Structures are given as structure tokens and as C-alpha cells.
Amino acid sequence: MAVEPARTLDECAKIAEAAGVHTVACVFSDTWGVARGKHLPIRQFLRDGRFSTAAVALSWNPRSDVQPTPWAEMDSEFKDMAVVPDLDTFRVAGWTEGTAVVICDTVDPQTGEPTAMDARAMLKRTLRDYADLGLTVHQAPELEFHLFDTAWQPISTKTWCYSIDRADELEPVLGAIREAMLRTGIDCEASNVEYGPSQVEINLRYATGMTAIDETILFRLLTRVIARRHGYNATFMVKPINSGAGSGMHIHQSLVDADGRNIFAEHDDPGHALRSTAMKGYVAGLLRRQLELQALAMPTVTAYRRAEDYSFSPTQVCWGLDNRLVGVRCLTPNASGTRVEVRWAAADANPYLLAHGYLQAGLEGMRDDAVLQPVSTGDPHADTTLARVAPSLDKAVEAFHGSAFARRIYGDMFVDTFTVMQRNELAAFGAHVTDWEFKRYADVF
Template sequence: MANEPGRNLDECARIAESAGVHTVICLFTDTWGVPRGKHLPIRQFLRGGRFTTAAVALSWNPRSDVQPTPWAEMDSEFKDMAVVADLDTFRIAGWTEGTAVVVCDTVDLETGEPTAMDARAMLKRTLREYAELGMTVNQAPELEFHLFGADWKPISDKSLCYSVDRADELDTVLGAIRGALLRTGIDCEASNVEYGPSQIEINLRYAAGITSIDETVLFRLITRAVARRHGYHATFMVKPINGGAGSGMHIHQSLVDTQGRNVFAVPDSPGHALPSKAMQGYVAGLLRRQLDLQVLAMPTVTAYRRAEDYSFSPTQVCWGMDNRLVGVRCLTPDEPGTRVEVRWGAADANPYLLAHGYLQAGLEGMRDNAPLQPVSTGDPHADTALPRLAPSLDKAVEAFHGSEFARRAYGDMFVDTFTVMQRNELAAFGAHITDWEFARYADIF
């Protein structure tokens, strides 16, 4: 069921009654982008559409281990925050019976304001900023994932990209995922076998504002849930197979003015590859702030296994037209379809944080009329003058921590807390003896 703006609890009650809903999944995403929350009986949900939970959920590690951070120090008493349903997102959960789902915001119990760590609230503020300038944002994240069997073994060791035969073999589970998405009101456009062994892509249609980002979180949740029910495991881990392809989160973005015109397609830049000055400034902003935002686009150690030359995962700060080797791909097929595709993101990124950062960078670039570096054509990897991505997570973390742009966009509390969270992840990784190390050295030394 599609969202209806301005929905209230009475309307939710009518929807729930007509669909036989007895349970509402109330979810928020933690800072890693992992859905968290509670299942509420419908009667309890209708008493207020909110509950309280530990605020430390916004600064723990992906496994829910609590470590001290500026957001939740050990003497902080680990107080509660409110989790408040955004009723406009209330919809029937198309992957299970008798259940609805609603996306929630986190709110400080003392001030009534969004918590300083709430990525969804950050994105909503940015969307309001665009609205005040007379612009609506259209977005469409594009994600890949891998399918494993019930034993966590890859379902294939072969690359069968776009194979219709292979897709037919998998249609029991892929068709079920597509159907669950559609029943949840998420407009699914296509699915296909992707570039790497066991890799799949399902495309969602673009939507305005925050809707597409909410639906990205639901998409990952639904995909994993439906796959489990069919005897598979789906993972958005960036690179779960040695030698395989990495899974990305490409975000397509465009801007629409109050007259319904695509701002990127307005022809006010004769002789330039990009049709509008706004699009030039937006792309320039993305390029200028890529290194500031890299840790949000590539937030795990494994994400850096994906960024390899000639892997269709961009390794440089560059842009081009219809070129899959660049970081920002600019597609100008017609006015409605003119858009940027930002290709740096990994499939495990928090889509709220990433969309917010890209929109802030683009807005800064447009406001500053930032100069746009030359277009990359052909093979950008051969251009040694192009800046390269930070080669590892630790380098990306320090760039983020020291970025004035990041502090303006996300706030000091978020930047300082996320920095500590990432340093803790790096320390845990550095202390672990890997299977590779054991196999390499144990019987030699």
C-alpha cells in the first residue's frame, strides 16, 4: 500500500482492520543501517505509535556490543530514547501474514527533538532545505546482494551475468522477493543475475523525498526474510566470496523544480557535456566531498575489498557520461531521465547517511558554483592525475574525523561518535587471526 501523506492513527487503524493486522513491526535503523525495533500488538501500537528503548542502540557495534563512545560513555547511565512511528510510512508487510510495518524516528526524551545520531532526521532536514529552494529530490538506490544456501555455501561458483536460464532456476525465491516487495507497496522494476557468482540485483523504482531511502531499508529486510523462508541466506555484505564481485549501492538522484522540470536537464550550458549549470555544480560538489564522505559510502573493512581497478567499482574521484568505470555517472537520455548515478557506495552502507551526505555535497557545489574537473572518457584508470579513493578504512575514518564539511553536515556528536565506533571496528579486526593467516603459516613456522 503506497504512503498517504498526513496519515494519523485512526487511518492506520482502518487499514489494519481491513487487512487483518494483529502486529506492527516498528523499526528504526541504527547508525550502521541495520533495522532495529520491536513488534507491537496492533492495540498497543494504536495507543500512541511509539515506545522507548536504549539510546545506546545508536552507537553500539554491528553485533550490538556496547563500547564507550561520546554518545554513550560508561558513566552515561545508558538512558532511553523515544522511538516514534512516522505514520506516513505505515504499510502492510507483504512478506508475512497479519502484519504491518512502520518506519520510526528516534527522539530525545528531554528535548523532544530528533537525537543527534538519527540519520533519517538528518536526511529529512536536508530534504526540507531543498524544498525551501523550490526543489524536490528524486532518488533511487540500486543494490546488489549474494545468495547462499542454508549451509552458507554460495549457490554458484560461476559468473552468469544476465542469464535468463539461471534467473529461471532461481525464480522461486527471486519471484517471491519481487512479490513481497510489491505487496508491501514497493515498486519493483526488475531483477537479474548479476556479474559475480551467486550475485543478484533487484531494481526499485525511483521515488521522491525520503520514500526511496525508507524502501531501501525495507528492501534489505524483505530480501533477507523471504530468502530464509525459501531455504537461502541473502547477504548485503559487500564481498562475501574471495575473488567474486563486490556488491554496491549506487544512488541515482535528480532534482525537480516547482514547475515539474528536471533541474539537471534545464539547457542553460551550451557547449558543455552536462546540460545545466546546476548539474555541473552538483557533480562538482560530489567530487569535492567524496573523500570526506568515503567512510559512510564504504563503512566496513570488507568494503575496501570491492574497490579494485576494472571491477566496475570506482577507485578514483572522477565523473563521466555513460561510463561504468567512473565514480559519478551522468545520464542525460531525456529531460525526465536526466540524473546522476553516484557509484562509490557499498551495499552495506547506511542509505540515510549516504543520501544525506551526497545531497549536502551537491547543494554546496551548486551554491558555490564549484568548478567541475574535466570529464573522464575511455579508461579513467589510465589517468594517473586523478585522485584515488582512500585505500583503507582507517584512512577514510581519519579523513571524516578531520572534515569541516562532515561536521557541518552531520554534527560534532555524530562525527566524534562514528569515529570511535569505526576505530573500535578496526581494533577488533586487527586483533583477529584470520583463516588465511593460519593456512599460510601454521604448518611452516
């Protein structure tokens, strides 16, 4: 399989000069999937591009509070890591004038190797595994988010799902987000008002391999920026409104061989509903490892508010054809569009960790010729034989921590550190007195 030559700093300089770029936003993803980094003047960027920052950024909590973990204990001196731009991702930032953006990797400055916590490096290795088999991964994350006003009040208390009238009202901000995506080189398929109050969705068109996941990080970043400029706050928090719909991150995936054929569309098993041996094995692998990967797919306490029966957020380990109630929805409309849609994940998940885990699970399933459980038809919630997702973050974290599969694909350092990070989140949540508790008990007891 041909490999495109890497872009050089000289080529970045030509792009920057043509676009009037004076600043480069150098972005890396922390373990939570939050965009971190620094802005470099273009002249400084073109000298080398890399910079140093505290390695503890890969194990702090979402608010950047530092707590001891195996990755950064209190006696670790909190040393630097190198942040190295992937020049192939260098592009004009369509949301800010005079700025380019580049996705970065985190590297151990002593060894030159990726840090043990770098989720993007993990996904790179997985994509190489597929490339060694002559396969290219096509992916398309599908995300929902909520809009609030500047005081963080919901912009609506009503459900307007698919309403063109409501979409027209929001077009100044949604149109600006779509336009910023296009100027950034992110292909947009559609936007629409979604199922919950104040909830909307914008669909990214599928892309190959790493590109789709890099663009997910940029999409979440530019959405928040553009929303603020139009007098809104955008949030990918999973369920910011009580009784409202939760926001998910559905990932569409397919595999293409060296001849450009979608192997999920092969008809080498015509007696099965999926007809494709590769697709059967891939889906079986996803189902087999879902409970071990759930802490990554649903990484916050709030994510479990979304997982409710009959909410279009799957609560069982199951698959189906064009069925929006299952965990893995298999779409087989034609050869080019045949794909899986993995529906468990929440909108706040780290897409690098998620894609890496799903692709490894699917690869394992194909290699093992894993047995696929029966298709779920009709209402899967009524099927008591199906395994259910973990009901809370603590149970999901313990399944992840004890998983030999997770340790094999993510590494012991990552698994042990992520477990501590999540246990710290759970302890912080458990110690907090909520508004519900106060309103429930204060004037009674």
C-alpha cells in the same frame, strides 16, 4: 510547495482493519543501517505508537556489542530514547501475513528533538533545504546482494551475469522477493543475475525524497526474510566471496522543480557536455566531498575489498557520461530520465547517511557554482592525475573525522561517535587471526 497532511492513528487503524493486521513491526535504522525495532500488537500501537528503547542502540557495533563512545560512555547509565513512528510510512508488510510496518524516528525524551545520532532526521533537514528552494529530490538506490544456502555456502561458483536461464532457476526466490516488494508498496523495476558468483540485483524504481531511502531499509529486511523462507541466506555484505564481485549501492538522483521539470535536463550551458549548470555544480560538489564522505559510503573493512581497478567499483574521484568505470556516471537520455548515478558506495552503507551526505555535497556545489573537473572518457584507471579513493577504512575514517564539512552537516557528536565506532571495528579486525594467516604460516614456521 503544498505539504500533504500527516496520516493519523485513526487512518492507520482503518488500513489495519481492512488488511487484517494484528501486529506492527516498528523499524528504526541504527547507525550501521541495520533495521532494529520492536513488534507491537495493533491495539498497543494504536494507543500511541511510540515506545522506549536503549539509546546505545545508535552506537553499538554491528553485532550489538556495547563499547564506550561519546554518545554512550560507560558512566552514562545507558538511558532510553523514544522511538516515534512516522505514520506516513505505515503500510502493510507484504512479506508477513497479518503484519504492518512503520518507519520510526529516534527522539530525545527530555527535549522532544531528534537524537544527535538519528540519520533519518538529518536527511529530513536536507530535504527541507531542497524544498525551501522549490525542489523535490528523486532517488533510486540500486543494490546487489549474494545468495548462500542454509549452511552459508555460495549457491554458485560461476559467473552467470544477465543469464535468463540462471534467473529462471532462481525465480522461486527472486519472484517471491519482487512480489513481497509489490505487496509492501515498493515499486520494483527489474531483477537479474549479476556479475559475481551467487550475486543478484533487484532494482527499486525511483521515488521522492525520504520514501526511496525508507524503502531501501525495508527492501534489505524483506529480502533476507524471503530468502530464508526459500532455503537461502541473503547477504548485503560487500564481498563475501574471495575473488568474487563486490556488492554496491549505486544511488540515482535528480532534482525536480515546482513545475515538474528536471533541472538536470536544462540546456542553459549548451557548450558543456552536461549542458545543465545545476547538474555541473551538483556533480562538482559530489566530487569535492567524496573523500570526506567515503567512510560512510564504504563503512566496513570488507568494503575495501570491493574497490579494485577494472572491477566496475570506482577507485578514482571522477565523473563521466555513460561510463561504468567512473565514480559519478551522468545519464542524459531525455528530460525525465536525466540523472546522476553515484557509484562509490557499498551495499552495506547506511542509505540515510549516504543520501544526506550526497545531497548536501551536491547542494553546496550548486550554491558555490563549483568548478567541475574535466570529464573522464575511456579508461579512467589509466589517468594518473585523478585522485584515488582511500585504500582502507582507517584512512577514510580519519578524513571523515577531520572534515569541517562532515561536522557541519552531521554534527560533532555524530562525527566523534562514528569515528570511535569505526576505530573499535578496526581494532577488533586487527586483533583477529584470519584463516588466510593460519593456512599461510602454521605448517611453515
